[in-house]
Amino acid sequence: MIEIKSVSYVYQPGTSQEKVALRNVNLEIPSPSFFCIVGANGSGKSTFARLLNGLYTPTSGDVIVDGINTKDEEKIWEIRKNVGLVFQNPDNQIIGMTVEEDVAFGCENLGLPPEEIEERIEFALRAVGMEEYRKYPPYLLSGGQKQRVAIAGILAMMPKYIVLDEPTTMLDPKGRKDIIKIIRKLYEEEKKTIILITHHMEEVVWAEKVVVFFNGEIVDLGTPKEIFLKEERLDEWGLNLPITTKISKCLSERGFDIPHPLLTPEELALWL
Numbered sequence: 409m410i411e412i413k414s415v416s417y418v419y420q421p422g423t424s425q426e427k428v429a430l431r432n433v434n435l436e437i438p439s440p441s442f443f444c445i446v447g448a449n450g451s452g453k454s455t456f457a458r459l460l461n462g463l464y465t466p467t468s469g470d471v472i473v474d475g476i477n478t479k480d481e482e483k484i485w486e487i488r489k490n491v492g493l494v495f496q497n498p499d500n501q502i503i504g505m506t507v508e509e510d511v512a513f514g515c516e517n518l519g520l521p522p523e524e525i526e527e528r529i530e531f532a533l534r535a536v537g538m539e540e541y542r543k544y545p546p547y548l549l550s551g552g553q554k555q556r557v558a559i560a561g562i563l564a565m566m567p568k569y570i571v572l573d574e575p576t577t578m579l580d581p582k583g584r585k586d587i588i589k590i591i592r593k594l595y596e597e598e599k600k601t602i603i604l605i606t607h608h609m610e611e612v613v614w615a616e617k618v619v620v621f622f623n624g625e626i627v628d629l630g631t632p633k634e635i636f637l638k639e640e641r642l643d644e645w646g647l648n649l650p651i652t653t654k655i656s657k658c659l660s661e662r663g664f665d666i667p668h669p670l671l672t673p674e675e676l677a678l679w680l
């Protein structure tokens with residue numbers, strides 16, 4: 409479990425540019441689970457992500473990963489190993505000259521024996537459907553493929569928690585779908601704990617819990633259905649309903665016998 413206890417985070421404290429990015433945030437993320445974090449630009453999502461693996465430590469409050477405080481410098485590697493972070497831009501995350509070299513990088517830092525690294529590269533590339541590209545130089549890959557390699561690099565470290573900060577933003581619709589499919593599989597089959605930060609509300613429908621950030625605070629926490637029923641508040645928070653849910657709302661308001669909110673296009677198609 410990751411426990412976030414009364415966490416605040418201030419950038420450049422004590423200067424004229426001081427900025428409170430997070431204010432008294434409390435959350436418990438059990439393992440395994442699938443959490444989505446949503447919120448308008450600047451609401452503190454990326455700051456929150458960086459606190460989860462100790463890249464940042466709270467200005468006040470504590471982040472505790474399986475009993476280890478991220479402020480405990482002696483155990484920071486334990487935390488980094490267990491909490492993998494995937495960023496928005498795959499170009500900034502790829503460092504190897506070949507795909508396999510890139511995927512191996514994190515494992516090498518963990519000091520694993522070569523045979524074990526070999527097994528992990530194979531597993532990770534298979535999990536993201538990139539095994540055929542093993543010997544490729546990453547610059548020849550598409551954005552979506554690069555993001556899959558970045559996820560494989562994290563996976564190879566076998567973290568229990570995977571935090572993804574808007575991993576589909578730079579991708580086209582097909583690339584986005586592929587990444588979401590991989591994320592769902594990691595949760596459903598590999599029993600990873602997923603913390604997915606996203607702007608795309610249609611991506612949150614698979615989550616167990618959706619956490620809404622607004623202005624540095626958590627303002628709501630619920631299942632996707634619970635959150636989608638609060639349409640007016642979503643508007644205040646700068647968020648949209650997914651198109652499927654908008655349609656189920658319009659139709660049910662017009663007297664059609666259709667449940668609202670519907671979450672996925674498949675469910676909607678079935679009812680139509």
Ligand SMILES: Nc1ncnc2c1ncn2[C@@H]1O[C@H](COP(=O)(O)OP(=O)(O)OP(=O)(O)O)[C@@H](O)[C@H]1O
Pocket residue numbers: 419420427428429447448449450451452453454455456
């Ligand atoms: N390095 C920094 N120095 C000062 N202020 C910062 C820094 N990084 C972020 N901030 C500020 O902290 C607040 C939260 O930023 P953060 O990046 O966590 O938001 P976000 O929800 O991830 O936004 P986005 O949706 O645009 O990615 C914003 O007001 C931002 O301007």
Ligand SMILES: [Mg+2]
Pocket residue numbers: 453454455573
């Ligand atoms: Mg961000």
